[in-house]
Amino acid sequence: MRKFADVLQSGDWKAEKHVPTIVAPESAKADQPVEITVHVGSDIPHPNTTEHHIRWIKLLFHPDNDKFTYESADFQFTAHGESVAGANAGPAYTEPKGTVVVKLKSSGTLMAMCYCNIHGLWENYKRIEIE
Secondary structure, eight states: OOOHHHHOBOOOTTTOTTSEEEEOOSEEOTTSEEEEEEEEOSSSOOOOSSSSOEEEEEEEEEETTOSOOEEEEEEEOOOBSOOTTOTTOSSOBOOSEEEEEEEOSSOEEEEEEEEETTTEEEEEEEEEEEO
């Protein structure tokens, strides 16, 4: 039986276009709004075509000393240039980027996961300290 750990791919987002980038402060105050942006293709643009695109990005938070991980955002990207005229002939393309504002009570790890329709699941992590 396969597990998520068997299929999630990692890498350096500066060298691999599929790794989600997490843009967030290193630290923040408890219960104060924190803006977090997740993006695929920050340094190396990811194709955004009917045939090859990022379908979604999820942002999760795992607090220190907690058994569970909590979903913070789910971004769906549904326009990839498709149309009745054919592939890549459509009028709209969504970029794989999303921003959310959260309030955190404890330090922990921000976790991002994305899905490429050709290259599967990719992950990245970033620590955030809460004062």
